[in-house]
Amino acid sequence: MVVLGIVKDDLIVAFISGEISQLQKTDIVLFPNVENGLKKDSLLKVHKIATLHKKMALGSLGFLNQEVLKEIKIKLNRIIILP
Numbered sequence: 001m002v003v004l005g006i007v008k009d010d011l012i013v014a015f016i017s018g019e020i021s022q023l024q025k026t027d028i029v030l031f032p033n034v035e036n037g038l039k040k041d042s043l044l045k046v047h048k049i050a051t052l053h054k055k056m057a058l059g060s061l062g063f064l065n066q067e068v069l070k071e072i073k074i075k076l077n078r079i080i081i082l083p
Contacts, residue, residue: 002044002064003057004072011057014072015048026075028068037062044068046075 005012018040020029026047032038038061064072 001052001057002072004049004076006054007051009054011052011054013050013052015045015050017043017045019043026079028071028075030064030068035062036064044072046072047079 001013001015003011003013016030016038020041020043023029023043024045024047026045028044028046030036030038030042030044032040032042
């Protein structure tokens with residue numbers, strides 16, 4: 001999971017999948033590197049958003065670079081339509 005935001009004791013997260021054959025327009029391909037701690041190519045499923053209590057987060061693998069964070073913002077703006 002990727003933390004998109006924090007509100008009090010809750011985390012707003014997007015899911016990561018190791019199944020990369022089902023690429024969708026809202027997905028971001030993540031490649032393993034020292035910074036993100038992933039072990040294999042993965043998809044960040046920007047459209048799969050959930051809210052979890054902080055206690056459910058067991059730890060952190062790593063961090064996403066600024067380029068990926070910008071891409072997340074762009075994809076979120078495309079999915080969430082506000083008047």
